[in-house]
Amino acid sequence: MIPTSPHRTDPSIPEALIQLGTKARAAAMANAMATPVDRDTAIQRMLEALRAARKPILQANQIDVARAEAKGMAAPLLKRLTLTKASLDSMERRLQAISEQSDPVGRMRLDQTMPSGLHVQQVTTPLGVIGMIYESRPNVTTDAAGVCIRSGNAVILRGGSEAIESNRAILAALHSGLEASPLPPDSIQLLDQPGHKVVRQFLAMHTFVDALVPRGGPRLIEEVETHSRIPIIRHYDGICHLYIAEDADEAMAVALTVNSKCQRPEVCNALETLLIDAGSAKRLLPPIVHALSAQRVELRGCPITRSICPALLPATEEDWATEYLDATLSIRVVHGLHEAVAHIEAYGSHHTDGIVTNTNALAQDFVQQVDSASVLVNASTRLSGGEAYGLGGVIGISTGKLHARGPVAAEHLTTYKWIAYGKGHLRD
Structure with a gap:
């Protein structure tokens, strides 16, 4: 595993989360170095495993729905929580669309030779480790996983407690697919420890997580914006x-x-x-x-x-x-x-x-x-969304203006690096 400098790690973060972040960082480095064919294969294996796990996923979701009904969950949230054969079809279709997208990593944005003879390039690279906090919607688990793998990133998922059984079943299927692929299963991890405290600790993991995508109601978004030390790709209300x-x-x-x-x-x-x-x-x-x-x-x-x-x-x-x-x-x-x-x-x-x-x-x-x-x-x-805009599955819809805006697809989870080739060039 890749060591992390102790002075850069928040002392309030428990060892379990440090291990989670360390595994994610190592997986992100492996994914960034993988080939487009490796990423294609990984998403296809994830899709195959998801199809094979429909029954246990639906059974797990029934447990979540029964618990939510017993607690009196509001009808709109209950509808978001519920998975059906049709919604599984939609999840699989979006994952298939992601697998068919062109790879966004390693694209040449600039390639030119300066008057000095210095050859300068600008090339797209993955962001690294994406954090995802979301409520009620287990279908987001597959969308986020697919988009992050497509873009060469690793992802740590924090779904709502109301969808815990569904998310665990979906993650088990996705891990099964990754185990049969060139990419590490730690590319997708689920933070499923209960309680609000662990969310606050997750928000302090800026050493490990490069960007955070919150999806949920105003209370969740305000919590994240107030306490996060991680840069946020903001998914706010849809008024x-x-x-x-x-x-x-x-x-x-x-x-x-x-x-x-x-x-x-x-x-x-x-x-x-x-x-x-x-x-x-x-x-x-x-x-x-x-x-x-x-x-x-x-x-x-x-x-x-x-x-x-x-x-x-x-x-x-x-x-x-x-x-x-x-x-x-x-x-x-x-x-x-x-x-x-x-x-x-x-x-x-x-x-x-x-x-x-x-x-x-x-x-x-x-x-x-x-x-x-x-x-x-x-x-x-x-x-307004990924499928209608030809993006397939998306990790969210950003209402902010920095880095990404609107549907956030694989290409929006990349950044770029400058590369310069010289022949002993010196600064005058």
């Missing part, structure tokens, strides 16, 4: 908006609103607030409300919205800043693009926002003015 412009087509406006809200209301790119232009509100609100009500969506509206559709509940100031992750939607009437953008800037989370319009100039103004990781024109907010 997503759709602005229906004055000239929007009725059929498109209805279809996009329903799909954005109802296709999977519990995920981070589901619609949470509908903004509709005052010029189209009387024309479009009734059919939109009718379609959403048919899907049993609870609707909350501003005073103008309720003057047109009186059956709606009144929206409060808190509603505009809420990520429901459920069949609930807030609706606000706005006067033009400027007011729509101002609302998004005030209450949005810079995740995903969209516009429905037939005017290209208006669409371009929206795209330029809305400061979000994904901005969609005449498309469902549910399309």
Whole structure:
């Protein structure tokens, strides 16, 4: 194992975590030196093992779900926790897509000879060890593992206690695959010790972990941002908006609103607030409300919205800043693009926002003015993600601006190094 300088290790970190980090660092070095074929083989073996372990994974998940139900877990979180044959199909499909991606390691970003004769290159390299903290969603385990292996990294996973049996079963399958591959099984490790204290200790492991990706609710993100000594790739709330412009087509406006809200209301790119232009509100609100009500969506509206559709509940100031992750939607009437953008800037989370319009100039103004990781024109907010963008599985959707933004795929878990070749060159 690779030794770590004692003076660089936080004394509050217990020996078990030091060993975990040391193994991860050694695996990261091995993965960085592996060939693209080695990484391809590893992901294929992981996929084969995952397919072979469907039954024990589903059985383990049933244990987690039963425990969560007994504790009264909220319906949206319970839905995220639950694995089905269909969700296993999706996990396998994303892992297959990752295996088919071009290798992001060793790409030449710059290759030039300077006037002095010094030959300079810039080449992509893995970040090293990725830390992942997430809640409720065991499917994230395979996505994170696949993306990190594809990018030549190692990963330490800290899933929520509510998914512990599922994550252990998935990890056992992935380890089985890695054991039959050229890469070390320690490339993927699970931090499954219970308790909040171990999370705080994990956040102090900057000696071992190069980047941290938190995925969860506001409390988790705030905890990580407050206490982490590790650089963070931020996956925050998905308070997503759709602005229906004055000239929007009725059929498109209805279809996009329903799909954005109802296709999977519990995920981070589901619609949470509908903004509709005052010029189209009387024309479009009734059919939109009718379609959403048919899907049993609870609707909350501003005073103008309720003057047109009186059956709606009144929206409060808190509603505009809420990520429901459920069949609930807030609706606000706005006067033009400027007011729509101002609302998004005030209450949005810079995740995903969209516009429905037939005017290209208006669409371009929206795209330029809305400061979000994904901005969609005449498309469902549910399309902001790895599969729709051709990235396959992703480790998260970054709402920050540094290093990675939007869906975080394998290529976003690399950095670069400068390499210079000389012939005895000296600095004048």
